[in-house]
Amino acid sequence: METQRVVDFPHRSMDKRPRKRPRLTWDIPPVLPPPAPPKIPPTVYCGQEFGAVPNYGYSSIYYNGVPGNVSPPWRPDDKDGHYVFAIGENLTPRYRILSKMGEGTFGQVLECLDNERKEIVAIKVVRSIQKYREAAMIEIDVLQKLAKYDNCGTRCVQIRNWFDYRNHICIVFEKLGPSLYDFLRKNSYRSFPIDLVREFCRQLLESVAFMHDLRLIHTDLKPENILLVSSEYIKVLDYKLIFSPSLKFLSRSGKNGSYFKNLPKSSAIKLIDFGSTTFEHQDHSYVVSTRHYRAPEVIFGLGWNYPCDMWSVGCIIVELCSGEALFQTHENLEHLAMMEKVLGPLPQHMIMRADHRAEKYFRRSARLDWPEGATSRDSIKAVWKLPRLQNLIMQHVDHSAGDLIDLLQGLLRYDPANGSRQEKL
Known part of the structure; x- marks a missing residue:
């Protein structure tokens, strides 16, 4: 069940990390007066x-x-x-x-x-x-x-x-601010600027590496479980809505006629929800992760380890760039078909090793049972309309697209055994 969070409660900035670059223009800590005593609401x-x-x-x-x-x-x-x-x-x-x-x-x-x-x-x-x-x-x-x-x-x-x-x-x-998901939702799912995504990505990778160094696997990384430290935000012009790419004039596509979007004042984030966190020595055979961020080895029943977190990080980064979940699906076959559409064919050696519960998703030729096994035409359309990863990123990123694609191709590599996902740490 989705957890709804309040996003407009003021906080003092807690962003005291050393920086490798100057603070971003929206990253200036707000100067707040001392907090007033909270008002006591009526009994409800x-x-x-x-x-x-x-x-x-x-x-x-x-x-x-x-x-x-x-x-x-x-x-x-x-x-x-x-x-x-x-x-x-x-x-x-x-x-x-x-x-x-x-x-x-x-x-x-x-x-x-x-x-x-x-x-x-x-x-x-x-x-x-x-x-x-x-x-x-x-x-x-x-x-x-x-x-x-x-x-x-x-x-x-x-x-x-x-x-x-x-x-x-x-x-x-x-007490922290809203989750990245709630910020996107309340911002009509408008994506974050790439410079801000880069800052989120750096912190997220550092936090996951910190957990892995302690022999801990989060197993449920998603935008809902990444919270902004502060609830403070500013309004800026959304240039993607102001000018149409082809006609170069004011567009009416903004929700409720709004040409502004919100950006957090501070880029500081923290991980939450460690109820599913697993120690390295514990059982790794059961299903983990929320559907949209679940790694292929989990679906195949091959067991999982630290790289399952890295796959989730890759899905999160794409969502922050585009405003939408990369794999918006609710069942395994469609999910695997979406992976192939975005990332290319699934590895044969992983298909051959899949456990008996995953065998039904494949034909005897070790080919994904798609679109023959699709549950509906809408499902087929949802897969068909997905672009390749490179094209998807270039649709939303004006600069640094090449570096981001390289990072994502490592994080979203099918086989966790070759170490590519783990090397990104």
């Missing part, structure tokens, strides 16, 4: 559907939205095991709930005020189901290891605290 119940507001034994102070320094009365979880809360009440006496930032299969993310440190934090409240509790404890282990070695705290989201509250594992994080 979340997590269940309510008709009349039930009486949980609240005193009138709760209904006024100004809870005392205590935890709220106990109430049952909803039918899916999500914690039921009210905006403005406490999550333990230390944390005041300000808003709901998002929700996913794991649980919910709440924006809270840390009453001890007087800072805004994000708290991941995990569902009270055993498998999610176990996954949360693994994530905490990973986060603590990352924090131990990431001295500057610039690569991955920083864990502040964790606790077990009413059978919910709660992980306290620093």
